[in-house]
Amino acid sequence: MNIITTDQLKAFIRDENPVLIDARGGADALKHFNSGHLENALFADLETDLSEKSANAAHGGRHPLPKPENFGEFLGKLGIDPSSIVIVYDDKKGANAAARFWWMLKAAGHEKVYVVSGGLDAIAKAGLSISKTTSIHSKKEPYPVTEWKLPVIDADFVSNVASNPEFMVIDVRENYRYVGESEPIDLVAGHIPGAVNIPYTTNLDENGDFKSVDELAVKYREAIADRDPRNVIVHCGSGVTACHTLLAMSEAGLDGAGLYVGSWSEWSRNDRPVATGIK
Incomplete structure (x- = not known):
């Protein structure tokens, strides 16, 4: 299990003392966090x-x-160690920073980490306490990680x-x-x-919650056919929403796919071939 409902979140908070993480992106992320987050979330x-950004997105996206x-x-500063139960959500229904x-x-080797389906919207609708107060927590030693233990793919391999x-x-x-109609963020469309296009939004139902395990399993087993999941590489614009699909695949029992972190933001800045239209 990687994805939990708000009912499961309530049970974890009641019984397990998890570390709650509010993950957000954008220039005003902290401002939005301070305007309202799950009580005790960090x-x-x-x-x-x-992320660890470089001056040039051509190197790493x-x-x-x-x-x-x-x-x-950073994990140590959050009070996370290998025994911690960690629950993470975002304000994009789990589709982004969560x-x-x-x-x-x-990829650091942690076992017990879960994403809340529906994110902050679902949490608020479920009646959990929303706070504007910064939580006080105990810091720990740095988490023992020296390498990424999940596949990280580079542009040459792709x-x-x-x-x-x-x-x-x-x-x-x-x-x-994908088809090259327009590109709102990066320099080149296409x-x-x-590559085949399976938008991350198709992991969600009409309410913006993750589809069921069975639905995700049917969807991705059909998509990858008889390929080994370890021969699947997932990318997006900058290596963030690609993780949403890796999460969905893992929930469906299809572990081992690789993340091309640089994604389109790197590929499109390096004079590599670009395709348009439908494959």
């Missing part, structure tokens, strides 16, 4: 805590991963396997970005030649 900033040991220091935090903690039928490169961005 703040994780996508831009500074879950817009949200490069921090060094594992730096992430370990999924990234989940992936990073799993280029080498994108046309290989034994592999699958999944682009989770909105279809209009997609990696050979």
Whole structure:
């Protein structure tokens, strides 16, 4: 289990004393956190805590991963150690920074980390206490992580396997970005030649909650066919919403897919081939 409902969240809070993480992105992330968050939740900033940006997105994309040991220091500051139960949510129904935090903690080797389906909206609707107060917590030693233990893929590897039928490169961005209709964030519209488009939004139902385990399993088993999940590479614009699909696949029992962190923001800035239209 990687994804929990608000009822399960209530049970965890009542019985397990979890570390609660509010993960958000954007320039005003902290401001929005301070305007209202789950009581006792601690703040994780996508831009500074879950990324280690370079001056040039051509090297690593817009949200490069921090060094594992730096992430370990951050986890210690949050009071997270290998025995902690960690529950994370965001203000994008789990589709953004929460999924990234989940992936990073799993890649650090952590076992007990869960994402709240529906995010902050669902939490508020469920009647859990929303606070504007910053929580006081006990810091711990840096989390013992020196390498990412989940597959991190680079652009050269993607280029080498994108046309290989034994592999699958999944682009989770909105279809209009994939086909090259327009590109609101990066410099070039289109997609990696050979990549298939499965928007991350298709992991959600009409209410914005994650689809059931059975629905996700049918969806992704059908998509990857007889391929080994370890031969699947997932990317997005900058390595964040791709984690939403990696979370959905893991929930469906399809572990082992790789994350191309640099994603389109890196690929499109390096004079690599660009495809448009429907594959």
